Amino acid sequence: MVELSSNFLFAAFILYLVGILFFGGAIKDKRHADKKNTPNKWAKIGLVVTIVGFLSQLTFFILRWIASGHAPVSNLFEFTTFFGMSLVGAFIVIYFMYKTPLLGLFTLPVAALIIAYGSMFPREVTPLIPALQSYWLHIHVTTTAIGQAILAISFAAGLIYLVRSVDQTKKTKSTLWLEVVLFGLISTLGFVFVSSFFAATDYSANFNYINKDGQPATEEYTIPALVGPHQFELTDKDRFEPLFETPAIISAKKLNTVIWSLAAGIVLYVLLRAILRKRVAAALQPWTKNINMDLVDEIGYRSVLIGFPVFTLGGLIFAMIWAQIAWTRFWGWDPKEVWALITWLFYAAFLHLRLSKGWHGEKSAWLAVIGFIIIMFNLVAVNLVIAGLHSYAGS
């Protein structure tokens, strides 16, 4: 059943990619460009494909739930793919409100990327440790993911707004930062490529090293080690010998993965630039030229407005209820909790700036981008780097 469910996830992933093509076609199709408010045939097919993809992923989710006996949101793979699914779901809802295919062209790639990223982590069905055996946990995690996904729609809208509005004829801070954001997405793709490639070749290199408590330990790398752990000794033959060694308090394996991802990201980015002969954002710009800027701005704001209460409910209130039951106190200043608080404060600031200081348009779009970075930071860095109570032993 677990294998069967995985097929549905894969199908969903492919469907999302197909959906991207259709939404792209919807925008390129000039014949309908001036007829406002009525999405063309391409867009309609794109939407259907996306919905089928969503249902397929929902099937994956349900089957895996049945197979494991608990809601599949209890390790990094499960949570991340669920987040991807919620993003698609949020897009579908927002699409029905605003009918903008361009939003699909930007949201679906992000969702696909998130799902691909999540799939790089161990995919076994994990049994639940006692602290996780609570339905409140599942309510908390799913609501939080849905809230974050709705908030992430504002990132897609913000990105569209920036691609459209940042002047690409000259070099400015805005063009630079926009490229940095796009580079971040490209590096995620780099991570997916690198991990998949070495997983396909079954690469494995084992090390003995001295951990931060001064004890001997072992570590298995599944991608070649550019940086080795503290006082490492490679125990496999014919494996890549690390170029550097890290101090004991840094997790060399994770650093190594980051370096590989960034390197692959740079290669991809340089390649793109060489092919496009202009900034990546500049190449995207023509796709956005028919969009109504006020509408995109409005979509960004609405999604924050809709997502904020959902996130508050899931990420703070349900989280507190669960923490009270499982950890005896509703709040413990654990890094994951603190970052949920930071996310919440950030979006509160966003709403205040927008309402009272009139931060619309570009400023608001940048804020939406930063908000998404905070969400991803909480999902990725806090889980993998700043390990606390919540960290799902992802590798």
Place this chain on the structure above:
Amino acid sequence: MNEVKCECGHINPQGTILCESCGRVLEDKEKEKQLVDMRYEGSARRSQTYNKTIIDKIWNFFSSVKVGVWLIIILLVASSLGTIFPQEMYIPPVMPAWEYYEEQYGWLGKLYYDLGFHNLYSSWWYLLLIAALGISLVIASLDRVVPLYRSLKNQRVSRHESFLKRQRMFSTSDAVLTDEAVGKIKENLTKKRYKLREENGDILAEKNRFSRWGPYVNHLGLIIFLIGGMLRFVPGMYVDEILWLREGETKAIPGTEGRYYLENNQFIFEVYDKDKDEEVFQDAINKAGTVVKNYQTDATLYQRQGEIVPGEKPELEKIRDQAIQVNKPLKIDGFALYQVDYKLDEMSKMAFKLENKETGDQFGDVTVDLYDPEMKYDLGKGYKVEVMSYFPDFEFNEDGEPATKSRIPNNPAFIFKMFTPENTEGEVSFVAIRQNLEPLGENDYKMTFAGIETKNVTALTVRKDHTLWIIGLGGLIFMIGVIQGAYWNHRRVWLRRINNQVWTAAHTNKNWHGLKRELEDVFSDSGIAAPEDQVAEEKKE
């Protein structure tokens, strides 16, 4: 207080920008603007009106949203600093905190400790920030909600021309308003759940005014939440104790003043078994090695009967048996007992035999209860053993003398005196785990180790938190407030006949796109132009 009388006759408080009743612009500065600022209906806010006394200044400072946003941002950045390294409560208590930070994280760790970031969230400046945020919330809300309420309550149907034409959504039509057209528009508005008011043939349609109170409701919720958090420091509101309980042991539950007792019947520790548990978990279990499945204390809860008499055994009445697990605390009378820690196989009893070293003959059993050892064991026929000293957690202290580190039997050691028919004065023997010393010279007899009994120990956190319901209430009010403000919008549509024209205007506090679409519907085929977005027009030009 000085008041401002509008030409329409309505008396407004000092500082009013748009007349509460007819909307006429009262402030000269505002008259130059193309659109009126509708955020607080141009009402008279204290912070915008007075700036003389020190109280005014404080009020104005805290009522500013700019200040509020800065407080939020500073709090956000400050909070993130606390996650760079673990907080003190999460570090292992193996060494003093300063040593730990320096050893683990080098000079950065030392700096982190020296700056007090290891206890950031209870530092005075962090709490001060939260307090400032709370004050700002209260003042900013009061500054706005009262005048806003007044203005919305006093608003009249027929708004002044200067008000209408300075709305973001506005149009004029050179049409005669037929009864049919009016009827249609009114019907459409009603269908969209607008509430209609009419005066001299003018119309005001309004809906969802309650959503304007959303922010104030949510801020109220936050304040209640913060107050709840503060109450924790009031004595009696909050109990946080730990109860270690061995299997078979019954103890008073701390914090309950001896009213309740708990007995630990058994502590259960289970791990997932790849042969017995669901097959789907096999891969994960193989990879992880051991995965814990359950921590559980099978407990019996008792209530004490009668008064406490010092020195007398309490009379206990059983209330119920309950299994306490992680995520399933035991609750009684406002207290909750949570499974938080355990210790497996703690030594509870040690058995010895008195043995003649030469012949190997054994004389009787001595079983010592390690928690509460008896001091004398009579084995009959002139054989007797006395415990001279007992060290539950044995070590040699600085002076090289036997001592005990704690009262927990982690490493029990004894000095026995053995009385036998041969040695009626007694022989002294020091016995510890895998040690048998004869400090006062060669003995004829020895204490032979004959077995050990162990027990599991459970640790339960005892918690009473009378602040929870206040905090919960705050959370609930906050949620109601945000939903109220976020999922509904306050919309108004004005329709006025002026000379031979029909003027329409509309306002919403957010989601202009939705309003526009709604208006297109409402005015479609009525012959009257729907209000149009003057901001968007401007941009296009």
